[in-house]
Amino acid sequence: MEHGKSTLFRCILNIIPKDKGEALLDNNPINYSILDRIGYLIEEGSLTPEYTVYNQFCTFGILKNMSDNEIIESLLYWLKKFDMLEYLNMKIKNISKGNRQKLQFIVSVLHNPTLLILDEPFSGLDPISVDELKSVILELKKDGRTIVFSSHQMEHVELICDDILLLDKGNMILYGDLNEIKNSYNKKKISVVGKIDIEKLNNENIFKIVNDKFDTYEIYVNGSSNVTSVLDSIKLFDVQNINISNLSLEDIFMDKAGIKYEE
Amino acid sequence: MKNKLYRLAVLGIEQTLKMKFFIILNILMLVSIVGVVNFGSVKQIIALNTGDNVNKNILKIMVADDTARFTKLIQDGKIKDVEIIDYSEGGIKEGNALIEIKYDETNIINVKITSNEYIKDEQYFNIQTIINKIRTDIFSEKYEISLSETQQLNNDVKIERVVLTLNYSDYIKYQGVVTVIAFIMYMLFIFIAATISSTIGMEKISKTTEYMLTGISEKAYLWYNILQVNIVFVIQMILSGIYYLIANVINSILIIKFLGGNVTKIEDMVNLSLDPILFKIIILTIFQTVICVLILSIIQAIMTSKVNNMTDISNSSMLVIMIVIFVCFVCPNIINVSETVNIFVKIISCLPILSIVMIPKLILLHQISNIGIIIAVVVNIATLFILSIFGARWFKKGLLDSGNSRKADKRKKDEIYDMNKTKFKEIIFKISIAMLMYFVISNVLGIIGIVLKGTFDFGANFDNAISIIIWILSILPSYLYLKPLTEKNRIVKNKTSIKMSIDWIFMGLLVVTGIQFIISILTNENSNFDITKLIGADFTSIIGITLFIIQIAILPAIFEELLFRKAMLTVLSKYGNLVSILITSTCFALMHQNITQGVFAFFMGIILGFITIKTKSVIPAIIIHFLNNFTAAISIIALQINNTTITYISTIIIIIVLLISGIILFKNILKNKIIFKFEKTEFKINNILSCILTQYIVIITLLLYVILTIYMEIILF
Incomplete structure (x- = not known):
């Protein structure tokens, strides 16, 4: 499935020409001198298997106009941070996939960029490494870098992002501040554990009921003011646990994309 | 940008020089060069010291x-x-x-x-x-x-x-230099093609290129790769030169110390006085080598940018090497040493890559002026310039296209769903294979036949018999190859009545004769075509005449109709009557391998195809074909044996037949118009064209036939 996110990044990075519109960084159109201030993490990895880590980073450092000393200092700093110093003279083909992904991240931050584009940074990582990388990304965020981040996992997006853009087959279906979107989204989710007869639960405010697991129901309600009336009807059944929450980003996405598919 | 490019190139070269294989290669090179150069001296020293050889x-x-x-x-x-x-x-x-x-x-x-x-x-x-x-x-x-x-x-x-x-006097002075240069060139191209494709391919597959393009432009990236490899090669060349010098120094020490000889000077060793022609050749060769290497590097890089796996990388470098070998072995043969070259050769010699082997040879033959050389140089430089601009764009396009772009996907999907198109393509492929088979077998056997006829002189009848056997042997494989297909797509057996078939035969004869008449009027004055140049016969004996009739009338009528009207037309008719008729007639025309017969065969093919589709049987077509060829044979025989009676009788018969045909045709046009109508199929013309013209084998077959036809036309008539 191609939704156009890599194409979008390529457009920003001037790799492919734009049909219309322009990409600006600090109100400057993007050219090669500005590109030196942008870091880019490529989805499937841009490391050449035959090179050693040191050689690879020298190449990429020069690419971003760094001097030899800067390259070495920065590389050592980041390798220390991820506790990977012993890999310095190893060939990339001998390094495991998770560690390669970390190296890939180091490539994107090596030259201390102001804009960081991360395309699926967590793919191929074990949970511990995910946490490690997440904390580093948040650190960079606190440091004041602009981060463009793409992921299929909505919990990562919710944790890291301030603004979100949902793309579906090249079309923008949602764009804006994350919290605002969540608040403005006037729907609630009621998670219920217990036995419910769906056919008897007949409330006009319910627009969707999901029954993935046995005895667990997720009931989506139109409008937060209608929650109480729905709750009343639920209470008629044998219910063990009720939990009311805002819709998660994933739910919003499913909702939006679902509507589109129906159309 | 230039600073980045410079630093990247230096880094790349340094990395190559540090590589294990490079160091091992150089050690091996040094040892082998020293060994080879000193081999003779050391052998003599050993022989001197042991003295065992009585x-x-x-x-x-x-x-x-x-x-x-x-x-x-x-x-x-x-x-x-x-x-x-x-x-x-x-x-x-x-x-x-x-x-x-x-x-x-x-x-x-x-x-x-x-x-x-x-x-x-x-x-x-x-x-x-x-x-x-x-x-x-x-x-x-x-x-x-x-x-x-x-x-x-x-x-x-x-x-x-x-x-x-060393005996230099045996060397042909210039040819030696040219050969050595050509050999070095092959090595150079193979080395560079392989290295460029492996580096670019590896970077493309690992997506490094995409990251590289965020730092430098595509043009810079292209040149970075090309320069890196070429500079490494130049370094290797210089090192090899140094090894050679070292080897020679060792050799001279050995000679002076152990063999007591005087060392010959370097000028004497390479006994070449630099005359102006040689000087020109050397300078031009060096210059063109540089340009040619760069052009080929760019082509190699562009081709590699399109690949998606390691196999394709090696295939792309194979292709470039094939180009080089083709250029180096085939192109010099275009120049005929004993004749003045024509303008065509001069134009070819100016083309980039080709000029590297052709210009030196032309200079040696004193067949090119200084202006010609300058034009060649300018063309070379211009090509390099244009390639470096447009090549970079194609290169980038190839790099970013990872093989699953939407367009390609869509095209694939279309093809899968359009089963008709796929099947049609397959059938066209098989037909062209059949045509190719006929081409190859008939020509090979034809040459064998000429040899046989030359060695055994048993008279014209023997020659004719051989021709008949060869003809059957060449057309039969194609028919047998296509026949299995017809059983799958057999036309519904719903033959027309015998009376209708006879009607069709008469009408067909009329139209075929009409076409022959028109063509003979149109080409009468210009054409020197004479069938007896192709098929000779002994017209004095009855056996000779019989063989001639078999060869001209019976065999073609049966076998050609079976191949074209039965096998090919049946297979194709599913995809539209008009298309199938046109394709079979084209094949039928090409098969004759000369223009006069070919043009007539094309129109005759259309008529016969139409009748076959209408009657749903190949027999009427066989009969029409036979009668047409038979009358031609009779008229030739009559002409050869100077018998006017036969001519008169046959003319009268033909006129009667044609009159009957005319009446039948007229009757059918008036009463039974519907039988001339054509069923239409939905298969679109652009589909057909794309199926035919996108297949290499079809184009190759067509080209072969056209080239041979032109050749025959020039040779025979």
């Missing part, structure tokens, strides 16, 4: 001595291990030596020893002693001094020694 202990000498003093002394047995042989014109062979002795006023005696290898010291000293003795004798005779006194006066005689280890 035969070599006897030195065979040829003596050029005015007074025969030297010969006399040897014959007296004063010198050991030496044998005199007669002076031969064939030059100095292995184990022989030529001793030239001249007497003059000042030095009294001059001696020059020429040999292929270094003469052993003991033998040399023996010879030297003898010569000293002769000298003293002459001296004492001349000035009438006693022998002991002269010996005190004189030192040893200086003997000039010439060792011919």
Whole structure:
């Protein structure tokens, strides 16, 4: 499935020409001198298997106009941070996939960029490494870098992002501040554990009921003011646990994309 | 950007120089070059020290001595291990030596020893002693001094020694240089093509390229890759030169120390005086090599940018190597040494890549002016310039397209869903294979037939019999190859009535004769076509005439109709009647391999195809084809044996038949118009064209036929 996110990044990075519109960084159109201030993490990895880590980073450092000393200092700093110093003279083909992904991240931050584009940074990582990388990304965020981040996992997006853009087959279906979107989204989710007869639960405010697991129901309600009336009807059944929450980003996405598919 | 490019290139070169394989390669190179250059000297030193070879202990000498003093002394047995042989014109062979002795006023005696290898010291000293003795004798005779006194006066005689280890006189002066350069070129191209494709391919597959493009432009990236490889190669060349020098220094030390020879100077070793032509060639070759390497590098890089796996990378470099080998082996043969070149060759020689082998040869033949050379140089530079601009764009396009772009996907999907198109493509492919089979087999067997006819002289009947066998053998494989397909797509057996079929036969005959008549009027004055040039026969005997009729009328009617109207048309008719008729008629026309017959065959193919589709049987077509060819055969026979009666009778019969045909045609047009109508199919013309023209094998087959047809036209008529 191609939704156009890599194409979008390529457009920003001037790799492919734009049909219309322009990409600006600090109100400057993007050219090669500005590109030196942008870091880019490529989805499937841009490391050449035959090179050693040191050689690879020298190449990429020069690419971003760094001097030899800067390259070495920065590389050592980041390798220390991820506790990977012993890999310095190893060939990339001998390094495991998770560690390669970390190296890939180091490539994107090596030259201390102001804009960081991360395309699926967590793919191929074990949970511990995910946490490690997440904390580093948040650190960079606190440091004041602009981060463009793409992921299929909505919990990562919710944790890291301030603004979100949902793309579906090249079309923008949602764009804006994350919290605002969540608040403005006037729907609630009621998670219920217990036995419910769906056919008897007949409330006009319910627009969707999901029954993935046995005895667990997720009931989506139109409008937060209608929650109480729905709750009343639920209470008629044998219910063990009720939990009311805002819709998660994933739910919003499913909702939006679902509507589109129906159309 | 330039700074980045420079630093990247330097880094890349440094990394290559650090690589293990590079270091090992250089050590091997040094060892092998030193070994090869010194091999001869070391062998001689070993032979000298061990002296185990008995035969070599006897030195065979040829003596050029005015007074025969030297010969006399040897014959007296004063010198050991030496044998005199007669002076031969064939030059100095292995184990022989030529001793030239001249007497003059000042030095009294001059001696020059020429040999292929270094003469052993003991033998040399023996010879030297003898010569000293002769000298003293002459001296004492001349000035009438006693022998002991002269010996005190004189030192040893200086003997000039010439060792011919390398014989440059056998070399054809220029050709040698050209060959060496060509050899180096092959190595160079193979090395560069392989290295460029492997680096770019690896980076493309690992998506490094995408990251590289965020730092530098596509043009810079292209040149970074090309320059990196080429500079490494230049470094390797310089190192090889140094190894060669080292080897030669070692060799000269060995010669002076152990073999006691004089070292020949470098100028003498490479015995080439730089005349202007050679100078021009060398300069041009170096210049064009540089440009050619860069152009090929760009082509290689662009091709590699399109690949998606390692197999395709090696395939792309194979392709470039094939181009180079083609250019180096085939193109020089375009130039005919004994003739003046025409404008076509001159234009070709200016093209980039081709010029590298063609221009030097043209200069050698004095067939190109300075303006021509300048044009070639300008064309080369312009090509490089244009390629570096547009090439970079294609390169980038290829790099970013990872093979699953939407367009390609969509095209694939279309093809899968459009099963008709896929099947049609397959059938076109099979038909072109059948045509190719006919082409190859008929021509190979034709050559064999010519050889057979030349070797066994059994008369014209024998020749005709061979032609018939060859003809059957060449058309049968194609038919057998296509036949299995027809069983799958058999037309529904719903034959028309026999009466209708006979109607069709008459109508077909009328139209075919009409077409033949029109074509003969149109081409009568220009054409020199004569069927008897293709098919000769002995018209005096009945067997000869029978064979001629079989060859002209019966066999073509049966086999050609089976192949074209039965096999091909049946297979194709599913995809539209018009299409199938046009394709079979084109094939039918091409099969004749000459223009006059081909044009007629095309129209006849249309008529016969139409009738076959209408009657749903191939038999009417066979009958029409037979009758048409039979009348032609009869008229040829009548012409050959000068019998006007036959001509009259056949003409009358033909006119009667045509009259009947005319009536039937007229009747059908008036009453039964519907039988001329065509069923339409939905298969679109653009689909058909794309299926036909996108297949390499079809185009190759077409080209082969067209080229042969033109060739036949030129040769025969």
